[in-house]
Amino acid sequence: MRYDDFRRSDNIDDRRDDSGGGGGGFGIPGGGGGLGIGTVLVLGLVGWALGIDPRVLISGAEIFTGGQQAPTYQTDRRSAPSKSGPPTDEMGSMISGVLGEIDDRWSEIFRESGQTYKGPQIVLFRNATNGGRCGQAQSAMGPFYCPPDKKIYLDTSFFRQVETKFRGCSGNACKFTTAYIIAHEAGHHVQNLLGIIPRVTQAQERAGSKAEANNLQVRVELQADCLSGVWVNREEKKRPGFLEQGDIDAALQTAAAIGDDTLQRQAQGRVVPDSFTHGSAAQRKRWFMVGYQQGTIQACNTFGTDRL
Secondary structure, three states, X not given: OOOOOOOOOOOEEEOOOOOOOOOOOOOOOOOOOOOOHHHHHHHHHHHOOOOOOHHHHHHHHHOOOOOOOOOOOOOOOOOOOOEXXXXXXXXXXXXXXXXXXXXXXXXXXXXXXXXOOOOOEEEEEOOEEEOHHHOEEEHHHOOEEEOOOOEEEEEOHHHHHHHHOOOOOOHHHHHHHHHHHHHHHHHHHHHHHOOHHHHHHHHHHHOOXXXXXXXXXXXXXXXXXXXXHHHHHHHHHHOOOOOOXXXXXXXXXXXXXXXXXXXXXXXXXXXXXXXXXXXXHHHHHHHHHHHHHHOOOHHHOHHHOOOO
């Protein structure tokens, strides 16, 4: 991926020099009446897989097992200093550039339908930081989007894990994988602006079974995959040549590595489709390609089809 001419966004809160403290807490559910530790560990694996606020994911699995019904957001009590503006290191500069281009393309898409787009802020951190109304942000959660604060939380060490631990990409193509991951999180921001995330959360609370609640979460995640493909489509039209050979293959490789079936097979040796929260490897690849090939929000209606 060529990103030298990307517009750098200054909507970055760089906390990577913090010690990793911060206020607020994030409680992993479990114990009596809730999810068992084995399920929590599986969800922990899934959590790194480009999800939104992890409590939304976990609550979708817990609704019918006696656990919490929905995420409870906290007041931002962050006290540690941070740096605002485009970072100057290589990783930070690339993330800033990707965010700038994502904001520009989605602003264009929203204008086409008479709407106004205001992009999310990205919070960069190491180990842990205060996640505002989404509680404590921790490296183990992977990247996530916090709907009430409209912020994306990223521990940049995660991108190295994608390559070395999860084998989701290799070599230079990992740059595009980083862009795909950020674009997925920005897809959740688009869903939030369009009112999709609040409606799904309410529907999960009314769902008649755990499997039904999980199915709704899968549709949210697959739609975010599709929306990330929409950004790539629009960016390629705006900047021909920004994609390099192997970039799309890298995105598909990452999508396959983070499919629920792949993660479950690795974690517990078997696949339980009713417990999926992000979609299978094939589904994630398919919906990214739908967005990439068609380039419209309308093409990403994962809620209007029986074929995921």
